[in-house]
Amino acid sequence: MTEIEESIAEESPDVAHDIPDIVIGRLPIYLRALMRMVEEGDKVTTSSQELGDRLGVSSAQIRKDLSLFGDFGKQGTGYHINYLVQQLQRILKLDREWPVAMVGAGFLGHALANYGGFKNRGFRVAWIFDNDPETVGQKIGGIMVRHVDGLERVLRREKVQIAMLAVPATAAQELADRLVASGVRAILTYAPISINVPEGVKVQYSDPVAQLQRMTFYLDV
Amino acid sequence: MTEIEESIAEESPDVAHDIPDIVIGRLPIYLRALMRMVEEGDKVTTSSQELGDRLGVSSAQIRKDLSLFGDFGKQGTGYHINYLVQQLQRILKLDREWPVAMVGAGFLGHALANYGGFKNRGFRVAWIFDNDPETVGQKIGGIMVRHVDGLERVLRREKVQIAMLAVPATAAQELADRLVASGVRAILTYAPISINVPEGVKVQYSDPVAQLQRMTFYLDV
DNA sequence: CACCAATCGTGTAACATTTCACAATTGTAG
């Protein structure tokens, strides 16, 4: 699902070495379902079976994925939900709040900057950049929009590692280059174009049209 | 594969069931890059090598993927860009314009409905639904927002097969059920929750937080 | 015309991922 072209992962101090990226991609999904169970509050433990049923994944896959990081479950009873949430947050380095830069404050950047869903999931939109004089200076979700000219200085100074890119396709590669040059190591881009980044930088793509196109193949006329 | 199976596959009008979904997922990316080449307009042909370099994919993978659908290239010269675009559009059933329903006209649904990028890529936001009396009746991108109560009637009547879902997590499953019951077969959802749908219905997920979480694993602290 | 560089399509090998199936462990009920 997901799109192709991601840079190769650097090693993490912990266990990162031989964990397949495809497994890493499933952990946020597990975490999301587990946090939902916490909210529901009607159970203390769950099983790989129950979790898998909710997510449409086999129980064996969940057990195997989790076993790459440790023994989190208990035979006969399953997984303690709160404990597993904690462990997944630790593995994914979500036991902190990452400041994120939003580049592009058009319709989409505006909507995402306002999105309340980052809270409690590890992220906070901390800076917003745009190149439109009308937009610069306005506040979005309590954050002042800065001119994109100051991007390098701010990101370097604040050691920002994560950025979201919501600019036109024509500007995406240049801005990605500037983000990388400013120390950003993870980019979530909404521009409908593949961008090239050096090794060690991760890119995730979100192109609604490409996602729709992936489904029409299966539709009847 | 035996010879018999091979010839059946060749003659079968419906090649869909032997094609891995992961290949289908790459075709829109190829198409996107090829359409960009068309826009650039400086070349008539391209090669699997050039395309792969742009996308960070091996040339062999591109050749193998395409070869599942036919022989589109020519030894020595590569692929005729316009022809390959046409073929990919045909394969992905993008040689028409699919009407899409947008469910949820909050910040995100609003932004997506306004997004100009659907044009010329096979889609058109044709209906917008919301449950907020303030929003219903307003126009977004020239489309009148209807009350979600009328969803079933409209989608059935218009035979809509594709929907985008931009509603809170708590409402997502119920609305997905209603979409499916109304004949929708492909759902692109922005709600941060896994939804369950019957066989034959495709779902694509776009949860910005999950995508960010997938990258933090690789970041240094 | 003969040669050569470019490039495809593809069989096969290598590698990656998922599923299976079961011993081991746990908590519970009688």
Place this chain on the structure above:
DNA sequence: CTACAATTGTGAAATGTTACACGATTGGTG
């Protein structure tokens, strides 16, 4: 205290995906 149902973690088998390597074909050049 024992029997049992639930459930994990995991080695091995099955399945799926990618990369390699090469014959075949093409168009261009001398």
